[in-house]
Amino acid sequence: MSGGGTSSSRVSASSSGSAADDGGRVELTFGEGDFMYPYHAVPTTITNSFKTNMDHDGWTWRAVPDATKQDYWAKFKKVYWWKDDLTDEAVYARWYARATVRYKDMIHKMKKGRPERPPWMRQNVWEKWLEYWNKDEVKAKAAKAQKNRMSEPDGPGTGISIHRGGSRNALQQHAVVLREQGVPAEEVDWSIFNVLHAKAGEFTYPRARDAYAQVTAKTAELAQSQLNDGSESQEVDMNRLLLDAVGGVSAKKRVFGIGSRSHAYTSTSRSNQGASFSSQPQLDAVLADKMKEYEAQMQAKMEAREAQIREEAQAREAQMRADVQAQLQAQKAEFMKLLAEMRNLPPP
Template sequence: MSIFPNSSNSTTEHHSSREETLVRTVNVWEVGSVHSNGRLQVEVIKGVLEPSNLCSHKITDIMYERLEPTGFTWKKVSAGTKQFYFEEFKKWFVWRQEDNLVYRAWFKSASRRYSTICCEARTLWENNSKPKNKIGNDVWLSWVEYWKTPEFQKKSAIQKNNRRSGADKAHPTHTSGSASSRVHTARLKKKYNRDPTSFEVYEHIHTRKNDKKTYIDEKSQKVYENYVNLCELLTQESQPIDPNKVFYQAVGGHNQKNIVYGLGSSQNLFYAPGSSSNAASIHFSSKHNTQEDYQKLQAELQVEVANYAGSNRTTGTGSL
């Protein structure tokens, strides 16, 4: 059953467990509800189109309607086709905000979704599997020829090595599954009956079976240790502990790609892009050498981050 109602229905209600979104036709504006014109009401919230899962799934479906033989990457897709994608998107969704704001958020999401389509298709080819029926034969053959080129093969090998951090096999970077980190954040908010902290979200999606104990790799374990150590240092200083500020410091803040490690698509719910104003640095007095200890922790973390370069997930690689 489609999650998008027919516009001829005056009152409609669908429930999708996968999306965890109740879609209703109502007279008041509510994100995720159905407008009187039959389109789903969406809104850009902290740079992301919401409800994000419904938007991203529909964006993907639309893209499969028109794939180009030379559309090897999002940058290679023609301006006309990108415009087609957005115009089709407008047939399913409605918003109150300025078109430019929505378009920027849509473009960012579309870029990630298109990259996922190409990645999944290439994986099928590498595994000698047949392409999805949604991909036309002319498109498939053209993409395969591109993937065979020495230039692409070299670039692909470098990127795979970066994602694996030099290991022979890629390791999971989160335990959130197909649900975005924003979905998990919403679940935690419902569970705790309050807004979760950034650390609680991180802990939830980086421990096995969400047990808050067994971290999935050394990197995530290191961040946890940094967080705990910083909290201990603050306690020694008799300073208040702001979990969001402490976590921000524990992961080293925004990296060069403007990403706060470990939060995926929920990052902007806690930290403004490229700004540490809402996560000010933690300051210690000189007693107990806590400032020196903190600087050592930060230095160690920066080494970890450097070693982990290339493994950052695009919100959408699953996006967390």
């Protein structure tokens, strides 16, 4: 695998903390789970690479030929660089995980938009994909998958598994409640749970309602106990209470109610999961600061690019004016020469 990282000697203005190398690539760093920073730019870059080379047989990520996937990976490396403490193999693993999800999401949107062809997709590829999607066995498989998504995990009549987080997943909600709302680290995942599954006393389905009731009851019990003992009020680890209420980390390494934030708790044993809920304030603060840093860098880069575009436009306009002026002067000179010649002609 060719090296996508770079040494400090290849990074322009590295001493000043610039995130771009001398080739204009943006520095890439790791975040929580399989996420990479700059957070919003990475998935967009991945999706855009798909659109430049859609394979005839690429109706699923698994069906995409290895050569095409390597082309996507090569395009990704042209946009980002990473420091030597991140290996190409580690970045590739995270890129592959994110690419799998992004490709699936893109295909889902394309299927919903049928029969209209996306403007960036070649007609012959689109026609082959439509032919594949219209096969009876493919339709049957899609219907089965849709039925599974509509299943009711808590039993008939309890409702399907949903959340109210909108377009933000749990990791994005985590950044919002930590950075923008200033929620303490020991309450972050409890806040995410409420955003995703509770609103004005209504819940997505019974398991969420029961977990909420158990946590609030335990909180009241602890507060009453402190009051009876006459002890000073202590911070309650709401994340720990939530973990207990939902049954800890499942066999599939998931924590109910916090979605992709489950990654934060799968690196320790189940018996020690509660500690991980409250042992991450430093990591959370670093991630929040990193997001602020990258957003500032991206904003500065956009502003610099806009200024460059304006300067280039002004230079082009000035050059065009100069060219027009030169053409007018040349035409005027030619006209005056012709006029002089006509004056010197003998009478007929």
